[in-house]
Amino acid sequence: MISKDLSVEFLGVHFENPFLLSSSPVDNCYEMCAKAFDEGWGGVVFKTIGPKHFKINEVSPRFDELTKEGTPFVGFKNMEQIAEHSLEENLHDLRHLKDDYPNKVVIASIMGTNEEDWETLAQLVTEAGADMIEMNLSCPQMTSHEMGSDVGTNPELVKKYCTAVKRGSNLPMMAKMTPNITDMVPAAKASMDGGADGIATINTVKSVANIDLDRKVGLPIVNGKSSISGFSGKAVKPIALRFLQQLRTAAGLEQLPISGIGGIETWQDAAEFILMGATTLQVTTSVMQYGYRIVEDMKNGLMHYMEDQHVEHLSELIGVANKNIVPAEDLDRDYKVYPKIDWDKCIGCGRCYISCFDGAHQAIKWDIKTRRPSIDTSKCVGCHLCNLVCPVGAITTGEVVMKPGTKGNPEDIQIESSRLTHPVQ
Amino acid sequence: MSTKYEKEAPSYTMTTVMEEAARCLLCHDAPCSKACPAGTDPARFIRSVRFRNLKGAAETIRENNAMGAICARVCPTEKYCELACSRTGIDCPIDIGGIQRFVTDYEEQEKMDILRKGDSNGLNIAIVGSGPAGLQTAATLLQKGYAVDIYEKNEKAGGYLRYGIPEYRLPDEIVDVEINRIVNLGAEIKYNVTIGKDVTMADHDAVVVAVGASEAKMLPMFEGNPYVETAVDFLARVKEAKGDIDNIPASAVVVGGGDVAMDVATTLKRLDVKNVTDLVYEEFDEFKASKKELDATQKAGVTIVDGYVPTDVDGNTVTFKHRHLDSEMTIKTDLIILAVGQQVNTDNLGVDTDHGEVQHAGYKTDDEKVFFTGDIAQGDKTVVWAVRKGKAVAEEIDQALLGGNK
Incomplete structure (x- = not known):
C-alpha cells in the first residue's frame, strides 16, 4: 500500500496530515475526538466552546437533508449550535486529548458575546493546552444576535474580537468566516488587522432546504415551526471554492493561510481545496453521513494523487490553481x-x-x-x-x-x- | 470485432460503477468481508470506490489476492460475499464481482504496480504447476523474499485458467496480465517440463506440488468412441483456437452438471451449435453448478435435463435413464462431451492422493521439504479456494523454513 508524507505546516503548527474534523457535532467530546484520532485524522477543531453565561438549549429534531434522484445528503441542514457541555467539561476534554494524543493537533473553537468573553475563553483554552484557536464568527443558527454569522458580517466587530482573543492568548489563531456575505475580503482583512494568523472558511450557508407540503412548514419541524439554518455538504463545495479563490486573489491576501471547509468527502474534494489555497481541510457533513472512517480513502487517495503529480509535499500543491482562474472577460x-x-x-x-x-x-x-x-x-x-x-x-x-x-x-x-x-x- | 465466443459481458463505466457502489450500505462490520474464502475485503474496496479512491480500491484487492482480476470474473460470488450481502434484505446483493472487475481493469489501465518483491532471504522454492494455487503461492512467497521457480507441463502458464475457463468468461489477455504481474515480481516459469521425467527438485529448499486435477475422467462405456470428447479437451481446443474450430456440429449432448458442464454447454451455444442438450445426474434441487452459471447456461438456450444417467451408447446414440422415474430417452447426436469430473496425477511428486485429495488436512507431507496446495489439498476446488490455499501453503513454508521471521 502506498505510503507518503501528508504532513503540513499551518500557522506554525505541524499536522501529520491536513484532515481535521471541523467544529461541529462530530467532535463534541473526548471520546469522539479520540476515536477520530485513532482512525487517522490529523487534528480536530473541537466543537465551539462558549461563555459560561450563554446557555445552550437545542431543538429536536435538528437536521434535514437535500436529496436528488437516488442520492441522499446532496446537502445537509443543521440547527445545532455550539457545544452543549459545560465549560469545565470542555476544557477538561481538551486537556486530556492533548495528554493522550500529543502528536495530534487540538484546535479550540471559541465564541463569545463581547470582548471580555472572547479574551477569557482564549485564555482558558490556552491554559487547557490547545495548539491553536479558531474564532467562530460564523454560525448561522445562534439564538443570540451577538454571536455567530451576524458578527462575522460586521468587519468592525470582527477586528475588535480578534484583538480581544490575541490579548488573551499568544496561540496561533484563525478566524472562521461566514459565506452569508457578498464579499468575504473585508471581513477577512479585518480579522487579519485584528491579529488573526489565518482564515477558516466556509461555515454553513443560511438555508431553507425543504418544505413539508401538507403542514406548509420548513424541515425539520419543531412543534409546527422551523427556522433558517446552516446548509453544508457536497452542494456547498462550489460556493466554498469560490470564496477561497476570491480570498487568495485579493490584493494583500495572496499568501493567506486557509483552512478549507465545505463539502469535502473524497480525496478529490480535498485536492481541489488544496489547489485553491487551503493548507488544512475541515470535514463534518460526510463524517455525519459515513463516519470517521472516510479519512482512510481521503488520505490514501491523496497519496496516490501526489504520486501521480510527482509531488513529495502537499505544500507544493497549495494554491496552484488560483492563477488559472481568471475574470470571465480574460478568457x-x-x-x-x-x-x-x-x-x-x-x-x-x-x-x-x-x-x-x-x-x-x-x-x-x-x-x-x-x-x-x-x-x-x-x-x-x-x-x-x-x-x-x-x-x-x-x-x-x-x-x-x-x-x-x-x-x-x-x-x-x-x-x-x-x-x-x-x-x- | 470479437466473436460471440470471445465476447465478455460489458463492464461498468465510471458512472454506472458509482451507481452500484452507491447501492452498497457500507455496513459496519460488513458481512461480505467475512465471507470470502480468500480473505478479500469487499466492504473496504467498495467504500474506496464510493469515495472515488480507485487506486486505494485496487490496492485492497491486489495485496490480498494475486488473482484479483480473475476472481472478479469467475468467482461464484453468490455463494460467498454476495450471499452475505446485507443489501439482500432490501432487494438484491451488490454486484461485488462486477465492481472488482471494474477496479482491476482500472488497475491495469493505470499500469499500477502494487505487489512488491520482498528483500531476498536466499531461499529458493520450486512450485509444480502454474494454475491459480501455484501462482498465488508464488506471489506470496516472492513478497516474502523467496526466489520461486514454477514448473509447468504445458507450453503456457495458468492451468485451468488458461485451458479450461472459456474466453467469454475469462479472456486469455486477463490471464496473461495476472501471470505477468507475478513474473515481474521475479517468478521464473519453466515450460514443457514434467517433474520426475525431465527434472528433479533437489536444488530447491522446498517444493510445492500444485498440480491440480487436470486429467479428465472417462466413463467406461464411452471409451474409444470417436463421437466422444472430454470437457477438458474440448474447452482447451476451443480456447486455443479462440472459438475458430473446424466441423462445428449441428447438435451436441453434454453429460454432467457441474460448472465445467455449464461452460461446455454455453460454449457450444456460443459456437452456434443449434441443439445443445445437457443431461445431469443430479436433480435441480441438488445441482452442483453455481446458480450464476446455471442461469447463464439456461439463458444461452441449452436444454438441461436433470436426474438422468447414461446407461447405453451405440456410436453417436446414447440412452439415458432417470434415476428415480420410469423414464428413458435416446438421443442421436453429432458430438458427445463428457464433463463428469477430473482426476489428479501426482506420479513421482512425493504426494499421496486418494480420490483426488491428500487424505489429511493442511499442506505438509512426511518429507519436510515437500508441500502441496490447490485442488489436491482439502477444501473446495474453485479459484478463490486456490488463492486461499496458495496463501496458506506459503505461510506454512515460511513458518517451516524461517519460523515466520524475515
Missing part, C-alpha cells in the same frame, strides 16, 4: 471545440439529443432507425452539454476550430480535461 473566446462521439461506446439512449435540443442548440441529429446521434457542426456551439449528460462516456472533446475572423492555431488551444474522460471505459 479566450476565439475558438470552439466540437464534441466527438465514440460509436462503439454509444448505447443509443438519446440523452444527448434531448439535452442538445431542449437545453442547447439543436445541433445533434438523431437517426431513428439506428438510434445513433451525430453532430451537426453548422449548429454546434461547442458547449459540451452532451458530454455531461452522456451516461457511458461516449462523448468527448473533438476538433477545435477558430471562429471566423480570429487568428490562432487550433493545435495550440488547451482543452484537455480528465473530467471529460472516464477513467475506465
Whole structure:
C-alpha cells in the first residue's frame, strides 16, 4: 500500500496530515475526538466552546437533508449550535486529548458575546493546552444576535474580537468566516488587522432546504415551526471554492493561510481545496453521513494523487490553481471545440439529443432507425452539454476550430480535461 | 470485432460503477468481508470506490489476492460475499464481482504496480504447476523474499485458467496480465517440463506440488468412441483456437452438471451449435453448478435435463435413464462431451492422493521439504479456494523454513 508524507505546516503548527474534523457535532467530546484520532485524522477543531453565561438549549429534531434522484445528503441542514457541555467539561476534554494524543493537533473553537468573553475563553483554552484557536464568527443558527454569522458580517466587530482573543492568548489563531456575505475580503482583512494568523472558511450557508407540503412548514419541524439554518455538504463545495479563490486573489491576501471547509468527502474534494489555497481541510457533513472512517480513502487517495503529480509535499500543491482562474472577460473566446462521439461506446439512449435540443442548440441529429446521434457542426456551439449528460462516456472533446475572423492555431488551444474522460471505459 | 465466443459481458463505466457502489450500505462490520474464502475485503474496496479512491480500491484487492482480476470474473460470488450481502434484505446483493472487475481493469489501465518483491532471504522454492494455487503461492512467497521457480507441463502458464475457463468468461489477455504481474515480481516459469521425467527438485529448499486435477475422467462405456470428447479437451481446443474450430456440429449432448458442464454447454451455444442438450445426474434441487452459471447456461438456450444417467451408447446414440422415474430417452447426436469430473496425477511428486485429495488436512507431507496446495489439498476446488490455499501453503513454508521471521 502506498505510503507518503501528508504532513503540513499551518500557522506554525505541524499536522501529520491536513484532515481535521471541523467544529461541529462530530467532535463534541473526548471520546469522539479520540476515536477520530485513532482512525487517522490529523487534528480536530473541537466543537465551539462558549461563555459560561450563554446557555445552550437545542431543538429536536435538528437536521434535514437535500436529496436528488437516488442520492441522499446532496446537502445537509443543521440547527445545532455550539457545544452543549459545560465549560469545565470542555476544557477538561481538551486537556486530556492533548495528554493522550500529543502528536495530534487540538484546535479550540471559541465564541463569545463581547470582548471580555472572547479574551477569557482564549485564555482558558490556552491554559487547557490547545495548539491553536479558531474564532467562530460564523454560525448561522445562534439564538443570540451577538454571536455567530451576524458578527462575522460586521468587519468592525470582527477586528475588535480578534484583538480581544490575541490579548488573551499568544496561540496561533484563525478566524472562521461566514459565506452569508457578498464579499468575504473585508471581513477577512479585518480579522487579519485584528491579529488573526489565518482564515477558516466556509461555515454553513443560511438555508431553507425543504418544505413539508401538507403542514406548509420548513424541515425539520419543531412543534409546527422551523427556522433558517446552516446548509453544508457536497452542494456547498462550489460556493466554498469560490470564496477561497476570491480570498487568495485579493490584493494583500495572496499568501493567506486557509483552512478549507465545505463539502469535502473524497480525496478529490480535498485536492481541489488544496489547489485553491487551503493548507488544512475541515470535514463534518460526510463524517455525519459515513463516519470517521472516510479519512482512510481521503488520505490514501491523496497519496496516490501526489504520486501521480510527482509531488513529495502537499505544500507544493497549495494554491496552484488560483492563477488559472481568471475574470470571465480574460478568457479566450476565439475558438470552439466540437464534441466527438465514440460509436462503439454509444448505447443509443438519446440523452444527448434531448439535452442538445431542449437545453442547447439543436445541433445533434438523431437517426431513428439506428438510434445513433451525430453532430451537426453548422449548429454546434461547442458547449459540451452532451458530454455531461452522456451516461457511458461516449462523448468527448473533438476538433477545435477558430471562429471566423480570429487568428490562432487550433493545435495550440488547451482543452484537455480528465473530467471529460472516464477513467475506465 | 470479437466473436460471440470471445465476447465478455460489458463492464461498468465510471458512472454506472458509482451507481452500484452507491447501492452498497457500507455496513459496519460488513458481512461480505467475512465471507470470502480468500480473505478479500469487499466492504473496504467498495467504500474506496464510493469515495472515488480507485487506486486505494485496487490496492485492497491486489495485496490480498494475486488473482484479483480473475476472481472478479469467475468467482461464484453468490455463494460467498454476495450471499452475505446485507443489501439482500432490501432487494438484491451488490454486484461485488462486477465492481472488482471494474477496479482491476482500472488497475491495469493505470499500469499500477502494487505487489512488491520482498528483500531476498536466499531461499529458493520450486512450485509444480502454474494454475491459480501455484501462482498465488508464488506471489506470496516472492513478497516474502523467496526466489520461486514454477514448473509447468504445458507450453503456457495458468492451468485451468488458461485451458479450461472459456474466453467469454475469462479472456486469455486477463490471464496473461495476472501471470505477468507475478513474473515481474521475479517468478521464473519453466515450460514443457514434467517433474520426475525431465527434472528433479533437489536444488530447491522446498517444493510445492500444485498440480491440480487436470486429467479428465472417462466413463467406461464411452471409451474409444470417436463421437466422444472430454470437457477438458474440448474447452482447451476451443480456447486455443479462440472459438475458430473446424466441423462445428449441428447438435451436441453434454453429460454432467457441474460448472465445467455449464461452460461446455454455453460454449457450444456460443459456437452456434443449434441443439445443445445437457443431461445431469443430479436433480435441480441438488445441482452442483453455481446458480450464476446455471442461469447463464439456461439463458444461452441449452436444454438441461436433470436426474438422468447414461446407461447405453451405440456410436453417436446414447440412452439415458432417470434415476428415480420410469423414464428413458435416446438421443442421436453429432458430438458427445463428457464433463463428469477430473482426476489428479501426482506420479513421482512425493504426494499421496486418494480420490483426488491428500487424505489429511493442511499442506505438509512426511518429507519436510515437500508441500502441496490447490485442488489436491482439502477444501473446495474453485479459484478463490486456490488463492486461499496458495496463501496458506506459503505461510506454512515460511513458518517451516524461517519460523515466520524475515
